[in-house]
Amino acid sequence: MANPSKQKGTAWESLIVGYLREHHNDRTHRNVQMGRLDIGDIAGYYLHALEAKAEKEIKLPSYVAQANREAVNAGQPFGCAVVKRRMKGVADGYVVRDVTTDVRLMNRLRDMEEALKSVYADLWRDIDAKHREAA
Incomplete structure (x- = not known):
């Protein structure tokens, strides 16, 4: 090359x-x-x-x-x-x-988290804790 x-x-x-x-x-x-x-x-x-x-x-x-x-x-x-x-x-x-793409991504993340939390609250809490520790 x-x-x-x-x-x-x-x-x-x-x-x-x-x-x-x-x-x-x-x-x-x-x-x-x-x-x-x-x-x-x-x-x-x-x-x-x-x-x-x-x-x-x-x-x-x-x-x-x-x-x-x-x-x-x-x-x-x-x-x-x-x-x-x-x-x-x-x-x-x-x-x-771009901001449009980022807002679409955040909306998807929010909606998926809310769906998970409403069905599997304990799993959501475990995943949330794992990612908060990584920050």
């Missing part, structure tokens, strides 16, 4: 995949590029199409628009960009989405 920008992008994607495999889903993987019907750079982040970006100049509007288009192509309800923070590792990168 002779293109340094492509190498940098591939390395960033690989780092994200490794992080997500360890902390989220061990089946996370890089996607094959699909041209105009691209489905995002990374699959396996629950309910999302991920667009990975490691560029010197950060262009959030185009990243978010691209992630949203690719989420539709991938059949996922949410898209987001995972943007490399200069001189930092994956855990310090940025996950970026």
Whole structure:
């Protein structure tokens, strides 16, 4: 691979995949590029199409628009960009989405939690405690 920008992008994607495999889903993987019907750079982040970006100049509007288009192509309800923070590792990168997408995600989370709590209150409390400890 002779293109340094492509190498940098591939390395960033690989780092994200490794992080997500360890902390989220061990089946996370890089996607094959699909041209105009691209489905995002990374699959396996629950309910999302991920667009990975490691560029010197950060262009959030185009990243978010691209992630949203690719989420539709991938059949996922949410898209987001995972943007490399200069001189930092994956855990310090940025996950970026527009407010509309974030509100849709939070509404889904709220509705699902309320449904779980109404049917399995003890299970909901256990899960809630686990995630509060992790924060």
